[in-house]
Amino acid sequence: MIAKSPNTYLNQAALPYPFCPGCGHSIILDHLNQALLKLQIDPHKVVVISDIGCCGLSDKFFTTNAFHGLHGRSTTYATGIKLANPELKPIVLIGDGGCGIGGHHLINAARRNIGITVLVFNNMNYGMTGGEHSITTPSGAITATTPYGQLERPMDICSSVAINGASFVARTTVYDVGLSDLIAQAIQIDGFSLIDIWELCTSYFAPKNRFNKKSLLETMATLKFQKGIIHQEERPEYSLAYRQATATQIDHPLMHSHPLIPKFKSDIVSRRQLVIAGAAGAKIGSAANAFCQAAILSGIWASQRHDYPITVQSGHSVSEIILSPDEILYTGIDKPNIVLALFPEGLSKVRPQIERMTEADTLYVHADLMPVKTNARVVIVNFTKSGVWAKRKQYWAIMALAELLRNTKIFPLEALCAAASLRKEFTEKNLAAIDASQGMASA
Numbered sequence: 001m002i003a004k005s006p007n008t009y010l011n012q013a014a015l016p017y018p019f020c021p022g023c024g025h026s027i028i029l030d031h032l033n034q035a036l037l038k039l040q041i042d043p044h045k046v047v048v049i050s051d052i053g054c055c056g057l058s059d060k061f062f063t064t065n066a067f068h069g070l071h072g073r074s075t076t077y078a079t080g081i082k083l084a085n086p087e088l089k090p091i092v093l094i095g096d097g098g099c100g101i102g103g104h105h106l107i108n109a110a111r112r113n114i115g116i117t118v119l120v121f122n123n124m125n126y127g128m129t130g131g132e133h134s135i136t137t138p139s140g141a142i143t144a145t146t147p148y149g150q151l152e153r154p155m156d157i158c159s160s161v162a163i164n165g166a167s168f169v170a171r172t173t174v175y176d177v178g179l180s181d182l183i184a185q186a187i188q189i190d191g192f193s194l195i196d197i198w199e200l201c202t203s204y205f206a207p208k209n210r211f212n213k214k215s216l217l218e219t220m221a222t223l224k225f226q227k228g229i230i231h232q233e234e235r236p237e238y239s240l241a242y243r244q245a246t247a248t249q250i251d252h253p254l255m256h257s258h259p260l261i262p263k264f265k266s267d268i269v270s271r272r273q274l275v276i277a278g279a280a281g282a283k284i285g286s287a288a289n290a291f292c293q294a295a296i297l298s299g300i301w302a303s304q305r306h307d308y309p310i311t312v313q314s315g316h317s318v319s320e321i322i323l324s325p326d327e328i329l330y331t332g333i334d335k336p337n338i339v340l341a342l343f344p345e346g347l348s349k350v351r352p353q354i355e356r357m358t359e360a361d362t363l364y365v366h367a368d369l370m371p372v373k374t375n376a377r378v379v380i381v382n383f384t385k386s387g388v389w390a391k392r393k394q395y396w397a398i399m400a401l402a403e404l405l406r407n408t409k410i411f412p413l414e415a416l417c418a419a420a421s422l423r424k425e426f427t428e429k430n431l432a433a434i435d436a437s438q439g440m441a442s443a
C-alpha cells in the first residue's frame, strides 16, 4: 500500500531513467515528481498516461496509477479515465510526435475542457525512431527525414489548444527553474491544461542542429512563440458538466443500470469454452449475450468476445463464450470444449479451433453442414424437427443453445429463458423458439 503523504512519487524500483545522457525527458520527470510532492495528491488519485516514443517509457517511474497505449491517443485514454471517474487527475506525458499523430485528440480535449493535464515533451523530433522531423521541428532544421532542412512551418501547439477552449496553456523549457511550480499550477486547474515544454534530444536533434539551451529560447523568439502562461480561461469542466446535464435525465431508461442478480445455480467446477459459428444477420451476438446473462444469473462468470467482418449482413459472425466459476482474466479461446457450427460462413472461420478439439469435446453441427472432420464427439442439430422455426434462421443460435443446456446442464434452461425475457419486445418469440427446439439435437 502506498503511503498517503509520500516523500517521493518516483518508483525507486524502476529507476534510473533509461534516457540518453542530457535528454530533457529526465528533467521533466524530476519536475513532475516535485510538482506532485508540492501538491501531496493521493497517488491513487493520479493517473500518469504515457504516449509512445522515448517519453512513452515514463509512466513506470511513478508510484501512481498508469496507462500506456497507442501513439497519439494518450489524450483519449485520459479523457475516458476522467469521464469514468472525475475524482482522478489524469496527467498525459506526450511527445511532439504524439501531438502530431494525435493532434485532433488534443484539440478535441481542449474543446471539451476535460479535466486533464498534458505535458508535451517537445524535443522537436521523433527521438525513439531515429530523429525524424515532427510537427514542431523548426523551419530549416536538419533531421533524418529533412536532410536539406525542414520546409514546413512548425506548429504552435499552445495557440491551437488555447483558441479551442483550453483552461490553462503555458510554454517553457526544461531549464526553467519554475517548471515544478508551473506543472503544479497546471495540475490544479479543473479543466484542460497543457504545458509545451521545449527540451533537447541530445542524440539526434541537438547534435544535428547544434542546438543547445540558448537555441531553445532563440527559436521561440524567432517564431514569436510566447513563453510563460499564454492563456487562462474559466469554463465548466466536461466530466462534471456532463454529470450535471444528465442528472436531470434520471428517468431516462439509459440512466438505469440493470444488475443481474443470481437466482439460479450452476454446478460447473471448471471453465467451459464455447464457440458459436454463425453468419451475419442471424442474431448470433444477441443469443450469445443472452446465454452469458443466463450464466451470470446462475452465479458464474461469463465473457463474450465477438468477431465479424466489416461488412454488414454478409460473412461470418462468431461468438466466443467463456463460462467459469472463477473470474475470467483472459478472454481468448484456443481450444473450445464446445462448438456450435450453425452456418457455413462461421464454420469455415472456426475450422482451426475445431481441428484442435479432442474426444473430450463436443461439436454441435447443423445437419446440412455434415460431414465435418473432427476428433470431437459430434451432435447433429436438425432444425427441421422444430417445425416453422426451421426457416427462422435468426433464432437458430438461441435454439441450439437451449438444446445444449438440455444436454449438458451447465446451468438451468430456466436461466436462459429468464435472460431471453429481459427485453420485453423479444420475450414471446425467444421463449417460443426455445420451446420448439426440444429434441432437435441428437448424437
Ligand SMILES: Cc1ncc(C[n+]2csc(CCOP(=O)(O)OP(=O)(O)O)c2C)c(N)n1
Binding pocket: 051, 052, 053, 054, 055, 056, 070, 071, 094, 095, 096, 097, 098, 099, 101, 121, 123, 125, 126, 127, 128, 129, 134
Ligand atoms: C501510429 C504509430 N506510428 C508510428 C509509430 C512508430 N513510432 C514509435 S516512437 C515514434 C516517435 C516518437 O516521437 P515522439 O512522440 O516525439 O517521442 P520521443 O521519442 O521524441 O520522446 C514513432 C513514429 C508508432 N508507434 N505508432
Ligand code: SF4
Binding pocket: 018, 019, 020, 022, 023, 024, 025, 054, 055, 123, 127, 128, 200, 201, 202, 203, 204
Ligand atoms: S533518443 Fe533523444 S529523446 Fe530518446 S532518450 Fe535519447 S535523447 Fe532522449
Ligand SMILES: [Mg+2]
Binding pocket: 053, 095, 096, 097, 121, 122, 123, 124, 125, 126, 127, 134
Ligand atoms: Mg519527440
